[in-house]
Amino acid sequence: MEHKPSSRPIANPIPTHGGFQAQFSLPGLVPALVREGGKPQVFPTEHEAEYAALKALFRLHESRTRDTRKAGGYRRLTGAELALLIDEANLTVTYFAEIAGVPQHRVMKWIDGEQDIPHSIHILIKMIAANEPNFKMAERITEDYREEP
Incomplete structure (x- = not known):
C-alpha cells in the first residue's frame, strides 16, 4: 500500500x-x-x-474536530480599522494592494465590509506601519518577486 x-x-x-x-x-x-x-x-x-x-x-x-471559532479564533480587523492603518502607514489603497499581492478591488471590499479581512493582512499592515525597515522589506520582497510582463 x-x-x-x-x-x-x-x-x-x-x-x-x-x-x-x-x-x-x-x-x-x-x-x-x-x-x-x-x-x-x-x-x-x-x-x-x-x-x-x-x-x-x-x-x-x-x-474530526471542527473549529467553530470565527476566523480561527482571531478578532477580525474591521474595514474602518484597515483604512485607518493604511492611511497611518502613508500608503494608498492601490499600493497596499500591490504589496499584499491582491487586486485593489479586494482591498476595497475589505474596507467596505463586503469581505472578511484575513488575519495575515492584519499582521502585514501592522508590521508595515510599525517602522520603515519593515516597509522597505515588504517593498523589496514585492519587487523581487514581481513577474515580468
Whole structure:
C-alpha cells in the first residue's frame, strides 16, 4: 500500500487472498485499512468491503474536530480599522494592494465590509506601519518577486 496522503476521499475494496480488504482515507491523510484486532480485516465480497470502507470513512469524518471559532479564533480587523492603518502607514489603497499581492478591488471590499479581512493582512499592515525597515522589506520582497510582463 502506498504511503502518500490522498488528494480525495477514498473508500475502496482492495482484492486480496481469499476476499477483499477495505481501504479508506480523507484528503491529506495516508490511506488505511479497516482493521479488527490490529490486523486488516478480510471481507468475503467486494460489496461488504466497500461498505466497511464507507462506514470507516464516515466515522473518520465525524471524528474530526471542527473549529467553530470565527476566523480561527482571531478578532477580525474591521474595514474602518484597515483604512485607518493604511492611511497611518502613508500608503494608498492601490499600493497596499500591490504589496499584499491582491487586486485593489479586494482591498476595497475589505474596507467596505463586503469581505472578511484575513488575519495575515492584519499582521502585514501592522508590521508595515510599525517602522520603515519593515516597509522597505515588504517593498523589496514585492519587487523581487514581481513577474515580468
